[in-house]
Amino acid sequence: MTAHAGSVRGQSPPPRRWSATVAVAGAVAVPVVRAARWTPVLAALLVGYAMVGVPAVVSGPSDPAMVVLLLRLAVLCAGLGVGFLFDDAGRPTTETSPTPAWLPLALRVAGGGILLAGWWWGTLVTAGEAAAGLLPRGDLTLEAVTGVMVVLAVAALIWRRSARGGVGLTAAPAFLTVVFLVALLPDRVALLVPLDDSVWAAAHDRWTLTLVVAAAVAVVAATWSGVERARFRI
Amino acid sequence: MTAVMEAPVTVAAASTATRRQAMLALTRFEAVRMLRHPITVAAFLLYLGPWVWSLTGPGADRYPVLPSVVVSLQMGAMLLLGGATLVVVNLAVLRERRHRTDAVSDLLVLPPHWRTGAFLLAILAPAALTLLVVCAQVVILAVLPGRAGQVDVFDVAIPAAIVAVLGAAGALLGQLVRSPIVAPLTAVLFAAAGFVAIASVATGTTWGRLLPVLPDDLPIPLPSVLLDRPSGRHLVYLAGVAAVLVVLGLFRSGTRARVALPALAAALAVAVAGGAAQLVRDDAVLAARVTTNDNPAPVQTCEVRDGVTYCAFDDFTAWIPAWEGVLRDVVRLAPPGAAGSPPLAVRQWVWSDGFPVFGGTFGPEETAARAQAQRATDKAAGTPEAIPVGTMWGDDATAAAFASGVAFRLVMGRAVAGDTTLCGARGALLVWLAGQANSRTAAGLRQLDSQSSGSLALMDFTIDNGLYVDDRDAAVGLAMLDRPAAEIAPLVTAHWSELTSPQTSIEQVASLFGVPVGPAPDPAFVNVGCVR
Numbered sequence: 001m002t003a004h005a006g007s008v009r010g011q012s013p014p015p016r017r018w019s020a021t022v023a024v025a026g027a028v029a030v031p032v033v034r035a036a037r038w039t040p041v042l043a044a045l046l047v048g049y050a051m052v053g054v055p056a057v058v059s060g061p062s063d064p065a066m067v068v069l070l071l072r073l074a075v076l077c078a079g080l081g082v083g084f085l086f087d088d089a090g091r092p093t094t095e096t097s098p099t100p101a102w103l104p105l106a107l108r109v110a111g112g113g114i115l116l117a118g119w120w121w122g123t124l125v126t127a128g129e130a131a132a133g134l135l136p137r138g139d140l141t142l143e144a145v146t147g148v149m150v151v152l153a154v155a156a157l158i159w160r161r162s163a164r165g166g167v168g169l170t171a172a173p174a175f176l177t178v179v180f181l182v183a184l185l186p187d188r189v190a191l192l193v194p195l196d197d198s199v200w201a202a203a204h205d206r207w208t209l210t211l212v213v214a215a216a217v218a219v220v221a222a223t224w225s226g227v228e229r230a231r232f233r234i
Numbered sequence: 235m236t237a238v239m240e241a242p243v244t245v246a247a248a249s250t251a252t253r254r255q256a257m258l259a260l261t262r263f264e265a266v267r268m269l270r271h272p273i274t275v276a277a278f279l280l281y282l283g284p285w286v287w288s289l290t291g292p293g294a295d296r297y298p299v300l301p302s303v304v305v306s307l308q309m310g311a312m313l314l315l316g317g318a319t320l321v322v323v324n325l326a327v328l329r330e331r332r333h334r335t336d337a338v339s340d341l342l343v344l345p346p347h348w349r350t351g352a353f354l355l356a357i358l359a360p361a362a363l364t365l366l367v368v369c370a371q372v373v374i375l376a377v378l379p380g381r382a383g384q385v386d387v388f389d390v391a392i393p394a395a396i397v398a399v400l401g402a403a404g405a406l407l408g409q410l411v412r413s414p415i416v417a418p419l420t421a422v423l424f425a426a427a428g429f430v431a432i433a434s435v436a437t438g439t440t441w442g443r444l445l446p447v448l449p450d451d452l453p454i455p456l457p458s459v460l461l462d463r464p465s466g467r468h469l470v471y472l473a474g475v476a477a478v479l480v481v482l483g484l485f486r487s488g489t490r491a492r493v494a495l496p497a498l499a500a501a502l503a504v505a506v507a508g509g510a511a512q513l514v515r516d517d518a519v520l521a522a523r524v525t526t527n528d529n530p531a532p533v534q535t536c537e538v539r540d541g542v543t544y545c546a547f548d549d550f551t552a553w554i555p556a557w558e559g560v561l562r563d564v565v566r567l568a569p570p571g572a573a574g575s576p577p578l579a580v581r582q583w584v585w586s587d588g589f590p591v592f593g594g595t596f597g598p599e600e601t602a603a604r605a606q607a608q609r610a611t612d613k614a615a616g617t618p619e620a621i622p623v624g625t626m627w628g629d630d631a632t633a634a635a636f637a638s639g640v641a642f643r644l645v646m647g648r649a650v651a652g653d654t655t656l657c658g659a660r661g662a663l664l665v666w667l668a669g670q671a672n673s674r675t676a677a678g679l680r681q682l683d684s685q686s687s688g689s690l691a692l693m694d695f696t697i698d699n700g701l702y703v704d705d706r707d708a709a710v711g712l713a714m715l716d717r718p719a720a721e722i723a724p725l726v727t728a729h730w731s732e733l734t735s736p737q738t739s740i741e742q743v744a745s746l747f748g749v750p751v752g753p754a755p756d757p758a759f760v761n762v763g764c765v766r
Contacts, residue, residue, distance in 0.1 A: 040415035047419045051426060066433070073426050080418045166332070172418040173273045173321055180280050180314065 024099050025107060032104040033111045037087045040168055041112060044081025045119045048074035052123050056130030065195040067131040071140055072192065074123055075147045076179055078116065082148055083155040083171025085112040091165035102222045105159070109152065120144055136195075139204050146207050149214040151175050156221035249343070256344050260352035265359035268322050274360060277318030278367070281310050285371065293677075297380040297553060297628035299455035300372070301463065304389045307368055308447045311393035312428055316400035316446065317421035319360045323401045324417035327353055327408030350405065350487040354480050357401035365394035380628070382550040384458045388465035389448070395472035396446040400424070402479035409486045440513050443468060446475075448512075452589055454696040455625040457547035459533050460526055460586050462519045467512040474505025527587035527698075528607045531615040534582065543579040543617050550582060553627050560633055561621075563671035564640040569727045572644045579617035583608070583697040584625045598653075604698055605652030612649070619649040624696030631685075634668055634678025638692035638701055641667035645734050646765075653700040655689060657764035659738035661703040663726070665690065665711025670719055683712065704764065706752045707740050713749035722747060 051074040055062065085108050088094070094104070120141065128135055155171040162170075182191050191210065193203040268274060285307075288295060327350075330336040339349065372390050375381055400421075407416050424446070431442030431449045442449045448468045450456075478501040485494035526533060536545040537554055542561060544554045557580055565573065612620045621639045626632050641664045642650045656664055669679040683690055690708035692701045703711070714722050725747060732738050744751035 040413055043413070043415050044419060047423065055430075069429065070426070073422060073429075077419060077422055080422065081415060084415060169325070169332075169414045172415065173276075173318075176317070176321075176418060176421070177273075177276050177280070184280075184284055 021100075021103065025103055028099065028104055029107050032107045035088070035090065036108045036111065037084045037168070040084035041081040041115070044077050044079075044084075045115070048077030048081075049119065049123050049126070051077060052127045052130065056126055060130075061132035062130060064131040064133040064135055067127050067135065068140065068195045071123070071127050071135075072143065075144045076176075078119065078144075079147050079151040079175050079179075080172040081168075082112060082116070082151040083158075083175065084168030085109055086155045086159045086165075086167035086171065087169075088165035088167075092163065100223075105156075105222060116148060136200075139200070139207075142204060142207050142211065146211040146214060149211055149218060150178060153214045153217040153221065154178065156218045160221055253344060253348055256342075257348050257352045257355070260344065260349065261355040264326055264353055264356035268319070268326065268356055269359050269363065271322045271325075273318045273322050273325075277314045278363075281314040282367065285310075289374070293630065295628040296378055297382065297556065298375050298378065299550075299625065300375060300381055300383040300385040301389070301458065301461055302383070302450065302455040303375055304372065304385060305448070305450050307371060308389075308393050308396065309428055309432065309449075311364060311368065312396050312400070312445075312447050313425050315360070315364050315393065316396045317418075317424065319357065319397050319401040320404040320407075320421050320424075321417045322360070323353065323357055323404035324408045325414065326356075327405050328412060328414060331412055332414075345488060347484050347488040350409070350483055353405050354402060354483060357398055357405070360401060361394045361398040364397045365391065368393045380552055380556060382552055382625075382627075383455070384549055386463065386465045388469045389463065391469055392448060392465060392472065395469055395476065399446055399472055399476045399479065402476050402483065406479050406483040406486070409483055440515065443512050444471075444509060446472060452586065454585060454589065456523075456584060456586060457526075457533065457625065458549050459547070460519060460523050460584070462516045464512040464514075464516075467508055469508075471505060471508030471512055474501055474503075474508050477501035478505055523586035527585065529611045529614075530581070530583055531611055536617070541577060543577070543620070545579070545581045545615070545617060545620065547582055547584070547625070550625065556627060557623060557636065560637050560671060560675065561640050563675070564637050564667055565644065567667050567670055567723060567726065568644045569730045572730060574647055576618045578643065579612070579620035580623055581612060581615075581617060581620035582625065583622045583699075585696055585698045588698075601652040601700075608649075608651045608699075619643065619647075621649050622651075622697055622699055624694040626694065626696050630674050630678030631681050632678070632694055633672075634675045634682055635692050635694040635701075637671045637675040637678075638664055638668040639699075642701060650699050650701050653702075653763075654765050655702040655704065655763040657704045657707055658736065658740055659707075659733050659743045660736065661707035662711040662714065662740060662743050663733045665703055665708050666714045666722065666726070668692065669711070669715040670723070676715065679712075679715075683708070702763075706755065710740055710744050710747075710749055710751055714747050717747065717749065 052067070052070050055066075055070060086105065088104075095101070124135075124137060124140065128137070151171060154174050155167050158170050158174070159167045185191060187199070189206065190199070191203055191206055193199050197203075330339050340346075344352070368390055372385055376385060403420065404417050407420060427445055428447055431445050431447065440451070443464075448463060448465060451462060478498065481489075481494055481498045481501050485491070485498065522533075530547065531545065533547060534545045535548050535551050536543055537551065538544075539554065539558050540562075542558070544557060546554055561578070561580065565578070608622065609618075612618050621636075621643050623636050623639065624632070639650050642654070642656070644667065645656075645660050645664055665679070669676045679692075682692060685691070689702035689704055692703065693699075726733065729746060733743065740751055
């Protein structure tokens with residue numbers, strides 16, 4: 001209320017107060033997480049886990065290279081679901097609220113992130129038991145995080161343009177297309193390298209780079225509000 | 235009274251015609267939307283882009299084996315075109331629900347099952363486009379002068395059937411589960427099943443044939459007489475599966491059980507009959523694989539070119555000029571008459587029986603028996619000591635493996651048979667001959683060198699032969715390749731008899747050509763498998 005009065009008097013608006021943002025976040029966290037579309041996410045995580053879990057039960061210990069392939073397919077499934085976290089049927093009604101648009105989004109993504117972390121832990125444990133040999137858990141986790149971050153970046157770009165909040169619908173096929181393109185990369189810059197390949201380490205440097213770029217794109221796409229236009233002031 | 239009785243009949247007749255018209259109009263509309271959907275466009279681009287690159291890019295394969303290529307086209311069609319159609323049809327079926335207009339559609343002239351019929355008919359558009367694209371691909375490959383093998387018409391039709399099956403699955407899924415996540419997840423499941431089917435080939439199981447694709451049962455190209463591909467029966471199976479999905483979709487959206495259940499029974503019968511029929515192995519072909527593995531001569535055509543006999547499987551004779559090119563390039567480097575007697579010959583082999591899958595073990599006895607069978611076949615067929623060549627061609631590594639087979643024949647006076655390790659001066663000379671022949675063999679040699687450890691493996695994995703050169707000796711040969719050919723070639727010709735003698739040590743070779751040689755290995759680790 002005081003801030004509003006300040007602009008009325010023609011003074012510069014006060015700096016954004018982070019404590020206020022935190023307070024808003026605390027207030028909206030539960031409703032936002034409750035309102036998110038969890039069914040597609042859970043379905044994707046279930047199918048993703050089955051990618052690793054079913055072969056583990058059916059065929060017993062298998063070649064680590066094969067397990068790595070299955071883990072990648074599991075991450076692909078999870079990625080298809082992650083975009084649906086951005087779906088917000090109430091978007092047309094919340095657009096005018098003073099809360100920055102990225103705040104509820106960040107809360108939903110954080111909730112999804114906790115779920116995904118638990119899922120990945122479980123999937124990796126199952127995969128570790130199924131593999132007849134050691135799996136490079138750190139590198140595989142890097143791949144999984146990067147995959148999810150790429151979906152977040154793609155979904156955030158779509159989310160910017162979606163007036164009515166349907167993001168996952170477009171993000172899922174878009175992510176599939178990205179994965180196909182990545183699979184086509186020539187050997188020099190390949191990302192999806194087989195397990196005991198000599199270029200594994202070099203490929204994972206590229207994974208790290210991809211993670212950084214995707215994270216930057218996701219953050220900028222979600223928070224940047226374009227070139228500041230002249231605000232209408234009373 | 236009669237007027238009242240008749241009136242509904244005429245209205246009903248008119249309304250059926252109107253409904254059909256309306257359904258066809260909706261079909262046209264949906265078909266166009268499916269074809270120009272961004273996902274369809276992206277899928278066709280992703281499908282065709284790499285294929286065009288593989289034909290036109292550097293190192294393009296100009297020697298395709300048609301049945302093998304058709305299988306890879308089927309796999310690509312299932313992953314990309316089929317997956318895209320699945321998602322696109324699913325999105326189309328769910329569109330009304332997504333935009334909350336399904337209640338409005340109920341007021342239209344078309345009842346729900348007619349609308350579903352329109353969606354299902356519209357799937358024919360992407361299927362027809364797939365058929366067109368695959369036909370064009372196969373025709374382009376079939377007119378390449380270096381193509382081998384024969385193409386089965388049913389195999390060409392399978393990708394279109396795959397697209398139809400997955401499209402019908404997308405429509406049914408849209409009616410069963412009203413969530414857009416299901417279609418992409420199903421597409422990924424099909425991809426995973428396809429990978430598993432391809433990875434499990436040659437284990438003797440045929441369950442992979444129950445997938446939309448018809449995988450090959452050996453991971454190497456085979457001549458058509460040894461192929462066991464029930465493509466016609468697989469196509470019947472796919473038609474049955476598509477019919478089952480279509481009937482289920484129509485039933486779900488309100489077709490009367492009186493019509494749907496008999497149709498479902500008929501479709502199921504076709505699917506089960508086709509599916510069961512394709513699982514039956516062709517015993518005659520399996521027996522032919524065993525005999526051809528040991529003696530391919532009866533199903534081969536021989537051709538004499540420039541004094542050299544080339545024997546190839548009947549549908550692989552188009553490769554003979556290419557083999558001749560490499561053979562000539564190697565022979566040119568040796569002094570005249572180096573081949574000695576018997577006259578040079580080349581015979582194509584295929585590892586059609588006992589192909590190692592996932593860690594097969596082979597002892598020296600099997601290798602020796604194998605070498606004996608090869609010599610016996612060549613002798614009986616009148617081409618003793620024929621240089622073996624496999625059923626792959628067109629890439630650098632295969633050219634290098636064949637060139638080293640030719641070099642072995644020139645250096646040793648006999649053909650490679652079984653597992654052979656070459657050491658000393660002869661090993662270095664063989665590597666130089668194989669790498670100096672032409673630019674492709676040179677590139678292939680470097681590629682094989684980067685892939686091997688311990689010994690340089692000059693292998694063509696489609697045949698049951700292994701030619702190895704001890705690493706220390708191979709390094710001298712590779713160093714000779716780095717020197718100008720004009721300096722090395724005259725020295726090779728002049729010292730041919732010395733270089734091909736088992737007594738000449740690698741140090742003598744190194745000092746003759748002025749190239750460095752690695753330190754002598756510890757006697758405990760010296761390569762004991764060297765051929766005499």
